[in-house]
Amino acid sequence: MQHIIDRFISYAVIDTESDANSPTTPSTEKQWVLANLLVQELKNIGLTEVTLDENGYVMGTLPSNVAHEVPTIGFVSHYDTSPDFTGKDVKPQIVHNYDGGDIMLNAEHNIVLSPSYFQDLLLYKGQTLITTNGLTLLGADDKAGLTEIVTAMEYLVQHPEIKHGKIRVGFTPDEEIGRGADIFDVEKFGAQWAYTMDGSQIGELEYENFNAAGAKIIFKGKSVHPGYAKGKMINSMLIANEFINELPKNEIPQETIDYEGFFHVTGLTGSIEETKLELIIRDHDANLFQKRKEKVLDIVAKINAKFAAQFGEDICIAEVKDQYYNMREKVEPMMFIVDVAEQAMRDLGIEPIIKPIRGGTDGSRLSYMGLPCPNIFAGGHNFHGKYEYVPVESMQKAVDVIVRIAELTATTDFSKK
Secondary structure (H helix, E strand, C coil): HHHHHHHHHHHCCCCCCCCCCCCCCCCCCCHHHHHHHHHHHHHHCCCCEECCCCCCCCEEECCCCCCCCCCCCEEECCCCHHHHHHHHCCCEEECCCCCCCCCCCCCEEECECCCCCCCHHHHHCCEEEEEEECCCCCCCCHHHHHHHHHHHHHHHHHHCCCCCCEEEEEEEEEEEHHHCCCCCCCHHHHHCCCEEECCCCCCEEEEEEEEEEEEEEEEECCCCCCHCCCEEEEEEEEHHHHHHCCCCCCCCCHHCCCCCCCEEEEEECCCCCCCCCCEEEECCHHHHHHHCCCCCCCCCHHHHHHHHHHHCCCCCCEEECCCCCCCCEEEHHHCHHHHHHHHHHHHHHCEEEEECCCCCCCHHHHHHCCCCCCECCCCCCCCCCCCEEHHHHHHHHHHHHHHHHHHHHCCCCHHHH
């Protein structure tokens, strides 16, 4: 497993944080460092048709080693990390033979990773964990996925006795800011279906996700000396607060689970004259998703009506944009691709955990671009923060799943599917 540890850490220490405010692709120059490293690694392990385009998309091919016709499949992961928490100066720590107790991430700041709060830790007693040092995220989302795909391809190259069809791999920038699939060339990729290695706990297998939208709302105000403000001042920050209070109180991330949707305020900055609010909207059900978007616009209309006489124009301006949709609609007609992944896990003694993603992956976007793309566990936990960790054994199991999927794809008669 040391090979996996070394490869993962070599990726993790490279800062690839993406930036939603940047118009470029990749959104940050530093992402190119890992993109170029991945290109070199794919070439080194023996893949062909290795490319890096002008937008940072890496692709490569493991040629088929069977004479009969086999569907071309793909494996995809992203190399950027979330801007929610710093990815600069990542210093991974290795915990061998985890004893089930507290893990001191940073003694100076008393930052502790504890199973009393993160109970999933107890699933990995006796295993090797890679954690943060308490000051950054780790980047297992999705550098664990990168590690697993590269390692699996390397293993297949080194073991030609394992039969497989043509396999394409793809690594994307900017997934964490919702743009990972924006310029992904599905035709060039050339796979009939693919799997994103971007899930969490070992066993996760997901083919449905949130429908997602983002809202940016501007609240206008009028600044007047507070001593003479009666009937004149309009404080845009208080109007933004009024808007937030109109949202359903319990339909927020920390109060919802499974298929339950939510509204989530992600940013709020302002002054008396102008306040900007950022909001994300999520729901698995398409009809409920539409109603959530309408709810936002209804609140905006209500506020505008309330202040129409005093302000003289719309005081609240909203822009609501869809981000991605539930991939289930595109995957269900090809459920055999989920069945293959499920069989691969069972063959390896892994109990599949089939559940909806409370989020999205590149796969959700790619599924609507003509590349059905379920999501498979990559092994990490507590993404986007200082408590992130990944069990090495889970990464090894993910490698094994990729290899087994390749085998099954070469031996399954898909003409009857």
